[in-house]
Amino acid sequence: MDISVVIPLYNEAESLPELHSWITRVMEQKGFSYEIIFCNDGSTDGSLSVIKRLAGDDDHVHCVSFSRNYGKSPALNEGFRRAKGDVVITMDADLQDSPDEIPELYRMIMKDGFDLVSGWKKKRYDPLSKTIPTKLFNATARKVSGIKNLHDFNCGLKAYRNEVVKHIEVYGDMHRYIPYLAKNAGYKKIGEKEVHHQARKYGSTKFGLDRFVNGYLDLATLWFQSKFGIKPMHIFGLLGSLMFLVGFIATVTVLTLKIISMCSDSYYFYVTKSVYFYLSLAAMIMGLQFFLTGFIGELITRNSPERNNYLIGEDW
Numbered sequence: 001m002d003i004s005v006v007i008p009l010y011n012e013a014e015s016l017p018e019l020h021s022w023i024t025r026v027m028e029q030k031g032f033s034y035e036i037i038f039c040n041d042g043s044t045d046g047s048l049s050v051i052k053r054l055a056g057d058d059d060h061v062h063c064v065s066f067s068r069n070y071g072k073s074p075a076l077n078e079g080f081r082r083a084k085g086d087v088v089i090t091m092d093a094d095l096q097d098s099p100d101e102i103p104e105l106y107r108m109i110m111k112d113g114f115d116l117v118s119g120w121k122k123k124r125y126d127p128l129s130k131t132i133p134t135k136l137f138n139a140t141a142r143k144v145s146g147i148k149n150l151h152d153f154n155c156g157l158k159a160y161r162n163e164v165v166k167h168i169e170v171y172g173d174m175h176r177y178i179p180y181l182a183k184n185a186g187y188k189k190i191g192e193k194e195v196h197h198q199a200r201k202y203g204s205t206k207f208g209l210d211r212f213v214n215g216y217l218d219l220a221t222l223w224f225q226s227k228f229g230i231k232p233m234h235i236f237g238l239l240g241s242l243m244f245l246v247g248f249i250a251t252v253t254v255l256t257l258k259i260i261s262m263c264s265d266s267y268y269f270y271v272t273k274s275v276y277f278y279l280s281l282a283a284m285i286m287g288l289q290f291f292l293t294g295f296i297g298e299l300i301t302r303n304s305p306e307r308n309n310y311l312i313g314e315d316w
């Protein structure tokens with residue numbers, strides 16, 4: 001099979017028939033063999049019955065339906081597990097992404113050899129309150145992930161080589177960073193294609209401004225995981241040692257001052273009035289905590305079923 005189109009959706013009943021016929025038109029024009037996987041994320045607006053109606057007339061349509069709303073990432077993840085096409089295309093269900101981009105995305109994966117091609121909504125039809133923070137968000141994501149050529153990490157329209165989606169796990173709200181997940185999984189050939197974007201025709205956006213706060217927190221998590229995920233002691237041990245060193249120097253300073261004061265008649269040193277006393281206490285306790293966190297981290301990674309999963313390029 002050439003293409004699997006994976007569509008996460010939450011309350012998009014009005015858009016679905018139009019989206020389905022648009023995708024069908026493009027696929028038939030180009031003669032692709034394909035499947036459309038609707039990932040219904042617990043919609044409450046009758047989206048599921050619309051999908052069932054579409055599937056009744058078209059064998060290309062498949063559906064995985066959550067019994068409650070889990071989020072876009074879990075929906076994508078389930079779609080990825082089921083996708084059989086050589087190229088997997090993801091797109092939003094709200095008609096903001098154009099299926100006309102599919103043939104070129106397919107070509108870039110199959111002919112140009114990209115592992116992943118991400119859409120770039122260069123001209124966006126979204127409110128300013130969204131486009132400006134998005135620019136900042138993308139600049140940070142570029143810097144942290146080291147994927148310098150991407151302008152639009154969170155574009156819903158993306159294409160993947162099938163193998164890529166089978167090796168990444170999209171959970172929580174990590175759909176914003178799929179290129180980073182792919183890079184961490186060992187897929188480095190990541191490209192970009194400018195895509196048309198349209199204003200939302202039906203319904204309303206499912207993400208509020210909290211997307212930016214959560215987005216930054218997720219980025220910090222991913223960065224940490226990619227740097228220290230399998231060796232947490234390397235960071236916590238270092239921080240713990242630094243803290244101990246600070247604590248040790250402070251303790252020696254307090255003791256020295258105390259001994260000097262004991263030998264002197266004119267000067268009395270109160271240990272508990274010295275800043276070094278409190279510094280030594282705080283630094284020792286924090287140092288110990290860093291170390292213990294490192295040990296617990298090591299125990300957790302040791303038990304992770306993923307701990308020895310490597311992406312092997314060649315083996316002979």
Ligand code: UDP
Nearest residue numbers: 008009010041071072092093094205206207
């Ligand atoms: N979506 C989803 N589950 C959710 C929220 C959103 O499957 O909990 C889908 C939604 O139906 C749409 C896509 O994710 O197909 C992108 O959502 P939306 O258009 O609201 O995001 P925006 O375009 O505003 O970034």
Ligand code: MG
Nearest residue numbers: 092094096200
């Ligand atoms: Mg949208």
